[in-house]
Each structure stands twice: as C-alpha cells, then as structure tokens.
Amino acid sequence: MDDRDDQSLESIVGKTCYAVWLDMLRQLVPDGRTHRIGTLIAGMLQYANEIALEQTTEPEEGSAAWSLTEAEENGDPDSVLSLLSPIIERLYDDAGVSYKRTSAKGARYTMIDSIAEEFLNWSNMPWE
Secondary structure: HHHHHHHHHHHOOOOHHHHHHHHHHHHHHHHHOOOHHHHHHHHHHHHHHHHHHOOOOOOOOHEEEEEEEEHHHOOOHHHHHHHHHHHHHHHHHOOOOOEEOOOOOOOOEEEEHHHHHHHHHHOOOOOO
C-alpha cells in the first residue's frame, strides 16, 4: 500500500459507503456553499472516525484512521489541519471535484480549512 492509499477513507468505511460519498460530492460540490459542504464532509470524517475507534486493533501510524483519531484527540487547529488535509484532498480527488474556490470578491481559498474547522468544533455548542 502506498502513502496515497493510506489516506483513503474507503479502507475505513468500505467500498459501498465510500462510493456513495463520492457520488454525493460529485453532485453537491460544484454548486454547493462552502460552509454547507464543510459540515457535510466533517460529518463524513466524524463517521469514519467513529468506525476507526470501534476497530479492535490500533491503526497504523500515518493511515487515515490514525490521522482521524489523532486529529480528534489533538485539538490544535494547525495540527488538525495538517492531519486531515491529505484525507480531504484524497476524498476530493477520488470524487473528481475541486476543493479550491474563489470568493465573490476574487480571493482564492480552499474548502479544506472550513472542513477541518467543522471537524474540530463538531461537538462544540457555543450557545451553551
């Protein structure tokens, strides 16, 4: 298995689930709002993390499962971004859609930051 294969969520959620996710992204990402897509993909990552946590063996360092559990435990925004970026990039690449965007004012950005932030703050409820 090469490094790129290690970052695929398919190894955690299975071929069927992963195929559905890729189809969803192909349909939703091109015209989707960044903050909505960010929440959707953060939910996918949370789901994959839950499955990874249920596995009886420790994930191999550098694998998607390891990166997800490390990101959840870490809490540092820069570390979370670093751990999740390869997984998110792989997800977008496999779906054949771009995570790069341009704002209405012409500023370039990626959806990766939004997704990592949503993942990091998944359980936060600021109103409490």
